[in-house]
Amino acid sequence: MTTHYLVLSGLLFAIGAMGVLIRRNAIVVFMCVELMLNACNLAFVTFSRQVGNLEGQIIAFFVMVVAAAEVVVGLAIIVTIFRTRRSASVDDANLLKY
Amino acid sequence: MSPWLPILMAVPVVGAIVVALLPKGSDKLAKQVTLLVSLVVLVLTGVMAAGFDPDGDRFQFTAAYNWIPSFGVKFGVGVDGVALVLIALSAVLVPIVVLASWHDADGVKTADGTLITPKRSVKTYFSLLLVLETMMIGVFAATDIFLFYVFFEAMLIPMYFMIGSYGGAQRSYAAVKFLLYSLFGGLLMLVAVIGLYVVAGKSTFMFPELVGAIQDPTTQKWLFGGFFIAFAIKAPLWPVHTWLPDAAAQAPAGAAVLLVGVLDKVGTFGMLRFCLELFPDAAKAFTMPIVVLAVISIIYGAIVAIGQTDMKRLIAYTSISHFGFIVLGVFAMSSTASAGAALYMVNHGFATGALFLAAGFLIARRGSPFISDYGGVQRVAPVLAGFFLVAGLAGLSLPGLSSFVSEFMVMIGTYESQAHGSGALTVAAVISAIAVILAAVYILWMVQRTINGPTAEPVKAFKDLNVREIVVLAPLVALIIGFGFFPKPLLDVINPSVHQTLTNVQVPVSTIAEKGTGQ
Amino acid sequence: MNPAIDAPTIEYGTLAPLLIVFGAAIIGVLVEAFAPRYLRKSIHVPLTLLSLAGAFALVLVQVLRGQVSTAPSAMGALAVDGPSLFLWGVILVLSFVCVLLVNDEGHFVASAASVPGSADEEGAESVDNGSGHTEVYPLVLFAVGGMLLFPAANDLLMMFVALEVMSLPLYLLCGLARRRRLLSQEASMKYFLLGAFSSAFFLYGTAMVYGFAGTVSLSGINHALSAGSGLDPLLLIGLSMLGVGLLFKIGAAPFQAWKPDVYQGAPTPITALMASGTLVAAVGAVLRVFWVGLGNLDWDWRPVIWVIAALTMIVGSVLAITQTEIKRMLAYSSVAHAGFLLVGVMATFGTAEQNAVSLKAILFYLAVYGVTTVGAFAVVTLIRDPGGEAGHLSRWAGLGKRAPMLAGTFAFFLLAFAGIPLTSGFFGKYAVFAAAVSSGTQPGDPIGGWMVGLVVVGVIASAVAAFFYVRVIVLMFFSEPAADGPAIAVPSMGTVAVIAVSLLVTVGVGLYPESVLGIANDAASSLFIR
């Protein structure tokens, strides 16, 4: 039964990862990361159901909190960058290389 | 627990700190202090050497303090005959080098007043020199293999700076080449050292306890390889020799003397003590290939030397040839040859030292290392020419000069060695004897083009050696001639420990008795 | 079903260092919120330093009192065992030193929010000294807290939280450089995105492992493994994903890409903190996961780590050769060192004493390497151009003539990195390699030879690495100084102290390594709590 959920979470994770790789806009990239985290959450919950203890579900809560914290930090950084460069494209920021 | 060696190692480094801490502008004082310290070391070494009993235990003046218990490393020192003579060699050379490079750091002017090297920090130079002396003494005195390794590697740094900041035009290239080359060898050796420690499983690095600890031949071969490559690079043996000409040619004459005279001896010394005694089976298994390399070095070095246009490079290549002889002697598995090799280490130090210094004095007057820029020095500076000639003759190991005795012993010992059935080594000895002819060519051709012939225009301005320079060369020449006729004192010290070594390698110590003419 | 939930027992004594640091961090936030601007710095500095010192003192107390706990604390969430305490001590010392660097004027932007070159930035500049924002300190404290938590975490969840607590402040700190702000912000964004990305992997890995073991506590996982319910792909996937997260943090190839950019862009004191503290914490975590959690799985992960270690050492040293920016070069060198540390991680298996040996080696390595690194970066902060630090190597030419002492010190640090004898770095390297060889020669190890092979790769890599360290020395000492050479900033007391301490340690340990080795030995002898 749970396999479907796992597959789904896997898909979500993959989509998120792909998004990170493909999208240019920093915000979107960041959202994709969030998507990956949520994929993890889904997996946790599923497994918690599968193995029959509550740890997974508790973890999910932790993850949400952490994700929230990440949002705060992330947005702060992205906004600053946007204000200086007038662009939120990750590709524009490549002064540091080689 | 004898305090001798620790004191001997402490004095120079203390001196170095003192020199480094001297106030600005006290260059002269720095030089005097350095000279004083090195002389003190010389005296101490002399006194210690006087107390050495050739027939006593192999290692004397031993001392061992716990250094790094959790690695099983001791600060273990002690000398056998070979180590003693090499320490003495260093102790003799350092004051001479100090005196020789008196003005090296404060901007060398040529006879016609053009500046060869700009003014550089005198204090740094001389404190580096003293630090180097400590390490030279330490590396020969170490009976703990880890300690040996530490000095073996650490020695590179002061020399690296001496070449790099006080050398000639190509100095940084030469310095880096020298450092990386040796470092690479050293790191391979490090693996072997670790392996030795682990496999032996005695949780100690003390050499005497590790002799015979490795039995398995295959393991021996691997570890031997690690040690040998490092030593071959250091020695240097063909084909890993190319760092030496650059380093020696770029280094200031004094540093070059210590580099070729002492530092490189660590390689051959290491072969004699560690490669042979720790891994006897491997040593025997590899004798033939190594002998071949040695013979190649002898001939190849000599031939390439003939073709050099730069005096210091030429001398460097002659040294490669001579190191070939030493390595040949070490691996000839005959007591005569090994003793000859050990003796050669000392004699070569004196001979090449004198040659480098004499060449250095020439170059200091003209500002060019190229042979073609000289000619007819004899007319304007007969004393310099004379010393140069004598040093050169020592370089071609003229009988009556110290190098001859050792070279003769090496060759004759190799010839008689039955290590690989008669024949193999015999041939090696005969081939290497060809170097006797080549040596005459490379030295005398250089002499002909520098000392002899019509006096070149720029040479006319040469001043002859001043007192300082004579004081530098005279003792070396005296030693060269003295040991040329009376090598016995050195041999009496060397022989017992060489015999000990060969016994550990289970080589029948072919003595007079076996030759049957003993009275 | 019994409704009564018994309250969790918290060993406050054991966790005191953590609590102090976090407490101080929170107070710092409050200070930011309520204290008048001109007072803040004068409150923050003592607060931060004292809290770190206090935490260190408490660690010391535990060690000296011999109260090293042998059981997990906080209901199994944390394991404050010997190694953890050692790592804590190291992290605290390093961060303390880094804070001294942070104090130095002119590293951090007055107001991070202001747009570079804009009027309000100018304004912020004009009312400099005490007027600048001081959020740096609480952020640093939080980061340090995370670092302490990371290697001590005894279950994957706690580890994930620690990871984030450690990383998030660092993301921000990276963006706070005063000079070259574009670079700084870029660094911060890259670090953030990639960090988040990798931690997502870590989390997914956790999920998989949870799915396999039904628990996230390392001991539990280990138990499940020893129960030996086959090799579930779940487990392997999870393992690899965890690996990605952790290896990213220590910057092992192929996850090293962020390091040079971030190290270059970030304000140098923060770079120092990351290069020393973060690395220590991350390696600690790696050890705990791989050894405590997956100890019974080493047959599977060792070959992979072998490849990664070799790759890391080679990539690090080879790429560093052609770097022209000092901080980038040091970044690559730290990649190489991460590789050497992985060699040590490889060696942690087999008999208990073998574990102890390699553990000791790694701990020692971390301690000495961290100190040297901080020292090196401290020197970097002093070589300045009008536009900020003189990062480009060409600017360092002839430094030996213009500032012999400084150049000499830096040269010595470089030699330590290169692992030349009579420097602390040599003994670190030796310890790790020796551990690797001895582990390789354990009877009945199919890939024992490979261990020795890895060591050979290691020495070759360090020979290559030596080249670029030496190259800098050549620049500093053997080349003539540039006409308009960079200015040598008059160092603040703090910076002087930092450099002096690092030099002292590097030399002292180089001459008498037993001083630190002994401690590492004791710490390692009581292994990780399994």
Add this chain to the structure above:
Amino acid sequence: MESEIAQITQHTGGVIGNAWLMIAFPLVGAFILLVFNKLTDRWGHLLGVAMSLASFVVAVLAFFELIGFGASERRRAVELYEFIPNLDLKMGLLIDPLSISFALLITGVGSLIHIYSIGYMAHDEHRRRFFAYLNLFVSAMLLLVLADNYVGLFIGWEGVGLASYLLIGFWQFKPSAAVAAKKAFVVNRVGDFGLLVGMFVIWTTFGTLAFKDLYGKIGEAGASDGVMLAIGLLLLLGACGKSAQLPLQSWLLDAMEGPTPVSALIHAATMVTAGVYLVVRSGAFFFPEGSGAALAVTIVGAATLLAGAIIGCAKDDIKKGLAGSTMSQIGYMMLGAGLGPAGYAFAIGHLITHGFFKADLFLGAGSVMHGMNDEVNMRKYGGLRKFMPITFVTFFIGYLAIIGFPLLSGYFTKDGIIETAVHHAPVLGWLAVLGAGITGFYMSRMVFMTFFGQKRWADDAHPHESPAVMTVPLMVLSLGALGLGAWLVLGGTLYDFLIPSVGGSAAEAPKFNPFTTPGLVTLALVAVGAVFAWMRYGRAEVPAVQPRGSFLTTFARRDLYGDAINESLFMRPGQWLTRLAVFFDNRGIDGLVNGLAAGIGGSSGRLRRIQTGFARTYALSIFIGAALLTGALLLVGTI
């Protein structure tokens, strides 16, 4: 016949016990002159002479002390000190008839030449250094002949080589002199190679390098003939180098670049005869009569005596002419030395007489040059007998002696060699006879071109007799050239005297008898040669410039193409080899090293391009890394 060789007895005390003084005196002299260089400029030459005379005195005293012993005890070994313990080698001296005869010759003729040089070098600013080198030579030469072991001999051997190098190159500012000096040393080194390897074999086979131990071991060691032959040939190679025998003769003619007294002392009287000494000294061991080695010696001798004579015929340079004749005469000695005990006596005898008359001739030539402001070309001489009578007379006596004019020294010794040769090895013997004839020709040519005919010298030349300090030694030497031979040979004096050293037995001492076929033929041929020379150079007009000669003449003028051969066979290929090696070292080996470094650097340069600076690329690398990691783990896991 070996049996007649006397046992060596250890000796202490007396003059012989202190025979090392012979070596020490000149050594000290050289040391003082070289170390306190400028200080000794004024009296340096006198010190040199004194030291040489001092060791002559010691030699004479030692000689008389020696003949004080019975024939069987005339081999006294004096131990000095332990040299190389590993080779059980004690440095010691062996005073026996053979070595003492050499010692007398060296110190005697040496002292005379020292004295002569005072005058000859009077105008040279470096006269002091010249005497230092002469002293050095004398002491080295004495070590060579007195040492009681091969190593000691070798040290002296190289010592004289060094002295010869220094003296040939004494006027080193002339490039030709510098080159000649180097050539002499290097060619000698080729010989030394032989001697060196010879010593290896001796040590390895017999376990000793000391003469006195060898006697015991030759028989018992049971060395194969091959080994013995090898040793013999190797030693012969050494001898060839030192004594300018074929094929190592090329250096001697160039060596004439040195001041004439040097040519007289080193390249005529003493050093070049060291090879003969070596052969005779080792004769008892390695050149037994009729052995292959001995045969080789005789062949080399015969070949060289002809070659030298032929070269001598074509030279216009008086010194080179004499050099050629020296080669030739040493060839005779070698020939004799190869004939066993019978020949030894005559070889040594000829060596001694030759020492006198050849030194006489050289110094005479020197005196001529001295008067002709250093002109050496005989075509620019002529009719000098009126201007320098003493030189002429002494030179003429030397001339008669060398061509073997009856009753003069050369007559007895050379004839002795020829007789023995014809008796033992007829072919070679007759060649020697022919050689004698040629000698007659070229020596006469020399005398006629120099002292007879009409003057051909340049106007600025003012020939005059040399000062007494030069002429007196000439007279003494010419006395030796007159009578010495008779005294040594008649009644087998020398033969009997040498028996303890070289073997042979008083019973079969060769009786000297001039009226044998070879003897008479020799005289006839010499006469023919002389007359022929008279016709061409005495009576006829000598062209002042060298005419184009026949093929044979050119052949001789070019020293039988010796140099050409050396150049094309050794020098040129050697230079190529050197260039090749240097190139290989720089480009090959070092190129490899630097190439490796460059390779790493280059790969680094390319690799760092991967670091594009795009965050997404990094993310990709992480992603791929993760994928690979997973794949790998799954792979390992399933294995």
